[in-house]
Amino acid sequence: MSSANPGLAYEDTPPLSAPLRFFLTAPLFGLVAGLVLLFDGDLLASRWTPGALAVVHLFAAGFMLHVMLGALLQILPVVAGAAFPAPLRIAGVTHVLLGLGAAGLAFGLGSGTPSAIIAGAVLLAAGLGLFLAASLLGLARAAPAQGASRTPRDLRLALGALALTTVLGVVLAVALGRGLALPVALPTLVDLHAVWAWMGWGGLLLAATSWVVVPMFQITPAYPAGFTRFWAPATLVVLVSWSASLVADIGWLKLVLSALLLALASGFALQTIKLQRNSRRSTPDAPFRAFRLSMLALLGSLVALLVSLVSDAPQWPILAGVLVLHGTFAGAISAMLYKIVPFLTWLHLTQARIRAPNMKKLLPDAPVRKQLRLHAAALAALIVAVLLPVTTPLAGLLVAVEFGWLLANLLRAVRAWHQAANA
Amino acid sequence: MASIAELMTHDHRSCDHDFARAETLANRKDWEAATLAFEAFANGLEAHFQAEEEDLFPRFEAVTGMTQGPTQVMRGEHVEMRASLMQLRAALANRDLDEFAGEAETLLIMMQQHNMKEENILYPMCDMRLGGERDALVNTLAIRLAPEHAA
Numbered sequence: 001m002s003s004a005n006p007g008l009a010y011e012d013t014p015p016l017s018a019p020l021r022f023f024l025t026a027p028l029f030g031l032v033a034g035l036v037l038l039f040d041g042d043l044l045a046s047r048w049t050p051g052a053l054a055v056v057h058l059f060a061a062g063f064m065l066h067v068m069l070g071a072l073l074q075i076l077p078v079v080a081g082a083a084f085p086a087p088l089r090i091a092g093v094t095h096v097l098l099g100l101g102a103a104g105l106a107f108g109l110g111s112g113t114p115s116a117i118i119a120g121a122v123l124l125a126a127g128l129g130l131f132l133a134a135s136l137l138g139l140a141r142a143a144p145a146q147g148a149s150r151t152p153r154d155l156r157l158a159l160g161a162l163a164l165t166t167v168l169g170v171v172l173a174v175a176l177g178r179g180l181a182l183p184v185a186l187p188t189l190v191d192l193h194a195v196w197a198w199m200g201w202g203g204l205l206l207a208a209t210s211w212v213v214v215p216m217f218q219i220t221p222a223y224p225a226g227f228t229r230f231w232a233p234a235t236l237v238v239l240v241s242w243s244a245s246l247v248a249d250i251g252w253l254k255l256v257l258s259a260l261l262l263a264l265a266s267g268f269a270l271q272t273i274k275l276q277r278n279s280r281r282s283t284p285d286a287p288f289r290a291f292r293l294s295m296l297a298l299l300g301s302l303v304a305l306l307v308s309l310v311s312d313a314p315q316w317p318i319l320a321g322v323l324v325l326h327g328t329f330a331g332a333i334s335a336m337l338y339k340i341v342p343f344l345t346w347l348h349l350t351q352a353r354i355r356a357p358n359m360k361k362l363l364p365d366a367p368v369r370k371q372l373r374l375h376a377a378a379l380a381a382l383i384v385a386v387l388l389p390v391t392t393p394l395a396g397l398l399v400a401v402e403f404g405w406l407l408a409n410l411l412r413a414v415r416a417w418h419q420a421a422n423a
Numbered sequence: 424m425a426s427i428a429e430l431m432t433h434d435h436r437s438c439d440h441d442f443a444r445a446e447t448l449a450n451r452k453d454w455e456a457a458t459l460a461f462e463a464f465a466n467g468l469e470a471h472f473q474a475e476e477e478d479l480f481p482r483f484e485a486v487t488g489m490t491q492g493p494t495q496v497m498r499g500e501h502v503e504m505r506a507s508l509m510q511l512r513a514a515l516a517n518r519d520l521d522e523f524a525g526e527a528e529t530l531l532i533m534m535q536q537h538n539m540k541e542e543n544i545l546y547p548m549c550d551m552r553l554g555g556e557r558d559a560l561v562n563t564l565a566i567r568l569a570p571e572h573a574a
Contacts, residue, residue: 078536078539078540078543079539079543080543081543081544149542149543151543152543212539215436216439216535216538216539217531217532217535219439219440219442219443222436279443280439280440280443280444280447281443281446281447282443282446282447282450282451283447283450339532343529343532343536346529350503357525358510358522358525358526358528358529359525359528359529359532360521360524360525360528360529361525
């Protein structure tokens with residue numbers, strides 16, 4: 001029936017364990033990132049310290065990538081009508097490859113072990129390659145009908161940027177681990193990898209998700225049609241041009257295109273904040289506020305990046321990294337997890353014809369609110385630590401507790417699901 | 424002339440606004456106003472469901488021959504959302520804000536997942552497959568939807 005009924009049936013949604021394994025593994029990487037910060041006080045001295053490289057990849061390849069793949073397993077059928085072939089098997093294999101890859105890569109970068117860097121990068125690339133192939137197969141078989149939403153198109157663009165980020169990452173790993181000679185300078189390749197990850201993969205994905213999530217769940221006006229039509233393609237065009245200017249090393253062009261990228265990113269943040277101010281929901285809940293904080297952190301990171309274009313002081317790129325990875329992405333992702341996980345447990349109970357407790361019984365407000373407050377405190381502590389490195393261990397402790405608590409809250413919803421299922 | 428997707432998507436957003444108003448009033452514990460707002464929301468939603476179940480889905484099924492396809496799934500989800508409306512009505516009658524807030528959150532996400540599927544997949548399929556009779560159907564649907572939702 002699935003061919004006549006692309007992705008619409010609840011039956012087409014994968015078994016709960018497929019996305020859930022990604023959602024429950026993800027916070028562990030944040031927890032480890034916090035511990036690394038706790039025990040390596042000099043980590044934030046520069047973006048090139050081994051500890052900083054490890055923490056960045058624990059956040060990006062660990063936390064972010066895990067949640068993203070879990071969410072895509074769930075959402076591609078709904079927004080694009082694309083059902084994965086053998087979702088449980090794809091989930092099982094990619095989850096293991098991704099987990100080992102992210103852990104190996106972070107360990108290799110942190111300890112300076114070339115073989116671990118290469119093995120980690122290759123495992124990550126293999127997991128992602130498998131996942132992308134399966135999702136492309138699903139998208140190819142999806143009904144061709146297209147709604148007015150730009151989300152399916154922009155999700156594809158984000159996946160493309162992720163593929164490029166991965167390729168650049170593998171090349172970097174081999175260059176670092178085996179001394180592979182590169183046609184461009186190593187720092188140039190690192191910048192390409194980082195900016196494609198940040199704006200291409202992360203930025204486009206956050207935008208594509210926001211087109212749907214912000215108006216629908218926060219009951220705001222829709223993003224202007226012209227804005228969503230052009231934002232992602234324009235960002236991609238500027239990214240490609242910026243990359244060319246970087247490789248060709250044309251100073252003034254790099255600066256102009258970097259400024260354009262910053263303008264596009266701030267346009268997205270400002271547009272989102274404007275919509276959120278017009279939400280019809282009277283009492284913004286904790287995830288809503290966390291999402292708004294994430295947009296403010298995005299704006300803050302852009303200011304830090306702008307300053308870093310003209311100042312050589314090492315703390316500006318670090319500050320930007322903290323605001324983007326922890327402030328923007330970890331914040332927005334935590335907010336979304338708090339909506340996704342209780343709903344999925346509810347959905348699977350309902351599908352099994354069990355009378356499900358409502359979502360706030362599956363995961364009450366109070367622990368969510370407290371954990372998200374801690375997230376804000378951890379972000380503040382990280383910002384202080386960038387300026388005052390001696391406080392880095394405190395920030396690390398807060399980050400570790402933040403992610404441990406996130407995991408505990410998600411497990412609470414899972415436990416409530418088990419109880420309801422076995423009642 | 425609006426497409427089926429435009430008309431029905433607009434009505435989804437109007438239902439969302441009705442929902443938000445009822446939720447706002449309930450949060451303020453203004454129970455009487457919340458009950459009125461809730462019933463306006465429930466009526467608008469029911470009109471939307473009926474327009475789909477009695478006009479849009481049968482035409483789609485007749486033209487495509489898919490009677491066990493997407494429309495069947497959507498009908499099933501309507502049943503679940505109607506059950507959720509009953510829970511909300513009971514919570515309002517009992518002045519139980521915790522129950523209402525939890526049930527409202529559940530209905531909202533159920534409604535939005537349902538809307539995403541219709542807006543991204545089913546309505547565009549309807550617009551594509553119902554070519555010739557589309558304009559007449561848009562008129563029929565527009566009459567059946569809650570009048571206060573008209574643009």
